[in-house]
Amino acid sequence: MILYGASGHGKVIIDILERMGITDIAVWDDADKEPIWQYPVTRPGAPADDRVVIGIGINATRRKVALRLGDGVHYATPVHPAAWVSPRAVVGEGTVVMAGAIVNPDARIGRHCIINTSASVDHDCIVGDYAHLSPNATLCGDVQVGEGSWVGAGATVIQGIHIGKWCMVGAGAVVIADVPDHATVVGNPARIIKTKQADE
Numbered sequence: 001m002i003l004y005g006a007s008g009h010g011k012v013i014i015d016i017l018e019r020m021g022i023t024d025i026a027v028w029d030d031a032d033k034e035p036i037w038q039y040p041v042t043r044p045g046a047p048a049d050d051r052v053v054i055g056i057g058i059n060a061t062r063r064k065v066a067l068r069l070g071d072g073v074h075y076a077t078p079v080h081p082a083a084w085v086s087p088r089a090v091v092g093e094g095t096v097v098m099a100g101a102i103v104n105p106d107a108r109i110g111r112h113c114i115i116n117t118s119a120s121v122d123h124d125c126i127v128g129d130y131a132h133l134s135p136n137a138t139l140c141g142d143v144q145v146g147e148g149s150w151v152g153a154g155a156t157v158i159q160g161i162h163i164g165k166w167c168m169v170g171a172g173a174v175v176i177a178d179v180p181d182h183a184t185v186v187g188n189p190a191r192i193i194k195t196k197q198a199d200e
């Protein structure tokens with residue numbers, strides 16, 4: 001197994017892999033980094049037949065690395081044994097589901113997402129590729145989160161809301177209205193405080 005990204009987020013992924021019984025882990029990073037525990041960190045090589053998980057918390061960077069690695073890479077989908085993922089949910093390759101997270105029936109989660117500690121994804125939600133649901137974020141039923149969007153810690157999105165692509169939902173926000181692409185929203189009720197350019 002290759003973990004690409006010797007970050008704090010990567011550490012949590014190592015913990016999950018170990019809990020899944022996987023200890024043959026090569027850790028790669030683009031920068032020189034200290035070992036993570038017993039795992040030395042080396043520069044990226046060719047993934048060959050190994051499975052890969054990208055341990056980079058920044059959504060846009062995770063996407064860049066996935067695009068750089070290109071097609072033909074086999075991605076792992078680590079799910080902590082203390083998470084609950086309904087057998088009727090779909091979780092895309094390269095996505096990581098952390099301890100205490102819940103993914104309910106007919107939820108569809110894209111590739112290379114982070115479903116962080118104790119995040120909750122209710123029935124029929126659709127989460128786009130490279131999205132990140134932070135610890136304790138709650139998506140009520142039928143919510144859609146667009147590609148690359150980041151839902152902050154403890155934020156709640158009420159049922160049926162659509163959050164666009166590459167949005168930021170601030171920690172603790174309560175989202176009760178749709179959020180357009182690239183917007184940052186905070187507060188209760190959530191309000192837009194900025195909108196990024198598409199290429200930012």
Ligand SMILES: CC(C)(COP(=O)(O)OP(=O)(O)OC[C@H]1O[C@@H](n2cnc3c(N)ncnc32)[C@H](O)[C@@H]1OP(=O)(O)O)[C@@H](O)C(=O)NCCC(=O)NCCS
Nearest residue numbers: 116134135151152153168169170171172184185186187193
């Ligand atoms: C939303 C967020 C990205 C905004 O960061 P930013 O773009 O640097 O914005 P600023 O810190 O300049 O704040 C802009 C304004 O929004 C307010 N604000 C920022 N984050 C807020 C939040 N989560 N809730 C309520 N208000 C918030 C600030 O107080 C400030 O208000 P002011 O203009 O009246 O002074 C950030 O505050 C946040 O919540 N990040 C999520 C962190 C998180 O969940 N981490 C989990 C890691 S796994």
